[in-house]
Amino acid sequence: MGLGRRTLIIGVAGALVLGSLPATASATTWRYLTIKGLSRAGKVPWITAQIYDPAAKKSWPVMGRDNAVAKLPDKRTYEIYATLARNEPGESPENTVVLATYKLSKGHDHVTLSAKGGKxxxxxxxxxxxxxxxxxxxxxxxxxxxxxxxxxxxxxxxxxxxxxxxxxxxxxxxxxxxxxxxxxxxxxxxxxxxxxxxxxxxxxxxxxxxxxxxxxxxxxxxxxxxxxxxxxxxxxxxxxxxxxxxxxxxxxxxxxxxxxxxxxxxxxxxxxxxxxxxxxxxxxxNAAVFGPAAPGGYRTGDQLHYTPVNLLSDAPGNWGFDQFTIANVKLQAGTKALGLDAYEPDVTLGKSATTYHLDVTATRDAAEATLSDRVQVSWVFTSARTSKKTVLPLSTVRFAPRGLDDRNAAAPGSTTEIPVRVVTNPGATAHAVTTLTVEASTDGSKTWQTLPVVNGTVSVTNPAEPGYVDLRATAVDSAGNQVTETVSRAYRVAG
Structure with a gap:
């Protein structure tokens, strides 16, 4: 066998099946170890095992009907982790876990594992x-x-x-x-x-x-x-x-x-x-509204790192993601676009204090019935060269509607109260919120209605017909940092 890949020999009902393992050097001297087994009743079992080299922290999977053959590098002591299984007609099915060590010494060694002492x-x-x-x-x-x-x-x-x-x-x-x-x-x-x-x-x-x-x-x-x-x-x-x-x-x-x-x-x-x-x-x-939780992001020296995570977290604050969500990320310094996106999360910034705009859009690739099908967040913040890792001064707005049913729906024509809170990026300096504006739309974000914020809560008059409510909020803190967050289909209106 040449360089590049090495093979694993597995005995399955008398046949040999080849499995691929990582590449290795040509100087390796290969040895074989045949594992046999006995069930608690003294019969031949199925064998499923992992051969582990504690020193190299590598393992080799093997399995077989009456024996399992492993191809291993050099003479050394290996640990064998195995399950001996019986599931023959007329027998009670059982699985026994066995752990043994074996020092490989010959060109082809044999070891028998027994389940007789199984508890x-x-x-x-x-x-x-x-x-x-x-x-x-x-x-x-x-x-x-x-x-x-x-x-x-x-x-x-x-x-x-x-x-x-x-x-x-x-x-x-x-x-x-x-x-x-x-x-x-x-x-x-x-x-x-x-x-x-x-x-x-x-x-x-x-x-x-x-x-x-x-x-x-x-x-x-x-x-x-x-x-x-x-x-x-x-x-x-x-x-x-x-x-x-x-x-x-x-x-x-x-x-x-x-x-x-x-x-x-x-x-x-x-x-x-x-x-x-x-x-x-x-x-x-899974309680609406699904939106960004802790925004993440930090700067070290002139290097900024941001990854679009936790964009679909639920109202109680459980962090979430969706594998069928497309995230689009843009970073600008004034009118200059910087090379930051969802797949290249690092970008080099200038050393001077500069105002940056970071825009993130998460779009679910799903059908009409899905909530939070589009979430947009736009941050405005100032950053300069740092002497150590420093969390970005980003915040998110969290909505927690009251009275929704277990399908995250409000009754048509009802009023939904929504506590609203601004959450600072963990590790960043928290500044007082000086402005908080909340809006709602019931026509697919074509028009918006400003909602008064009273004691941290807004009230939405839901439409008389089934549909969805979109939410938008803008928060500005005392340091001038700003976040605008828009959630399409924040919750459902249904009878």
Whole structure:
């Protein structure tokens, strides 16, 4: 084999399948390792494994029906992370996680992995109305080996190993109910994982996931070292779930969404949090108005960096994006256009204090029923050479309409009160807002009506017929920084 790519040999039911791996030097001396396995009943299992080199932090995937053959560089000690699976007619399906180390010494070595010492991963939530799925992670350095199955079919062979963590995350779903359990162990695979809980042992949080498009589905997720198995939990939106969560386990809350009828796919995300046992505050996700949250952007010396992110964050402040959104970015110094756009986020500025105009437009590539189909933000700010990284003095305007239903709609002919607040870029110096002008349009931004701001709130008289309300605001602070923000289809009017 020549230079450029190297191959991986995988044994599948007696056949050899070649998989590509990264390029390597021609001086590599290749060795072979054949992995065989025994199930807990002493029968030949399916093998799915990762061969990991802790020193190089590289891994090689292998799999096979009765054996798996890996092609590995040189003589060295490797870690083998494997799942031994049985699913033959007349047998109870099961998966056993095995971790072993092996020092490769010959031209072609053989090792047998056994599931006979496997201990059950025994979990329950005391609720017969739900069904569960467990995902197991075994981690070491850059290695993250994953196995998942339903409760009662997962086992793991105990082993002590410094630097290795073992975690399980399980999700249990029923009508309007979602359980999340997560536990992590250090220094190897424990001698059995047992966790039996009831609702009283967990944190209870009621979450409403609103809709902003027809045919919308949502997938609430937790991300963290002790979570997993929720990637395929899709629910029709809008929906309200009562979630029972493992207390004290750090969870980065995410909500992925998709639409069956429109090109729409993205997510909103909340900072990592933990829940205490008992009733937690009610949460609402996907609440209009969707617009820019923290604007981001900074300057170091004469280099300005800006990336158009979080342009479709929901009213509670969960940061969001849509993979079918087109972002257009323009930066000007007076009448001079500077080379900044969504794909080249860095530009060199002059050293002197100059007034800049930064314009961003986000357009959803979606059909008529989608909210915030076009969001425009225009900033005016002054910047000069900095001695260190300095956050740009940008702000955004946040709208949080009251009284919308779970489809983010107001009743025709009703009045909607909208709290309005100006949010400063995190890390930038906050200046008092000297001017705040808010406008609304009910005819697709053809005409605008100025709305008085009273105690931080405006009132919109919604049209008598179904449609949409657009919102526009301009804020100026005491340092002269300005933002003008326009949201097309900020919320819906529907009977």
């Amino acid at each position: 059950a991963i025994d979990l329950s939530v005391g609720d017969p109305s739900v069904q569960g799925r467990i995902r197991v992670h075994v981690r070491h350095g850059a290695m993250d080996f994953t196995t998942d199955d339903v409760p009662g079919r997962l086992y793991a062979v105990p082993v002590k190993r410094s630097g290795v963590t073992f975690s399980q995350g399980s999700t249990w779903t029923g009508s309007g109910t979602l359980y999340r359990l997560g536990t992590s162990y250090s220094a190897g695979i424990p001698a059995g994982v047992t966790q039996h809980v009831t609702k009283a042992d967990l944190a209870e949080v009621k979450v409403t996931y609103r809709s902003f498009s027809d045919g919308m589905k949502v997938n609430p997720r937790c991300r963290g070292t002790a979570w997993g198995g929720d990637d395929e939990l899709w629910f029709d939106a809008p929906t309200t779930l009562t979630e029972y969560v493992q207390p004290g386990a750090a969870c980065k809350r995410e909500l992925w969404y998709e639409s069956s009828s429109h090109p729409l796919f993205g997510n909103v995300t909340l900072a990592t949090r933990t829940y205490a046992k008992g009733t937690a505050p009610v949460e609402t996700w």
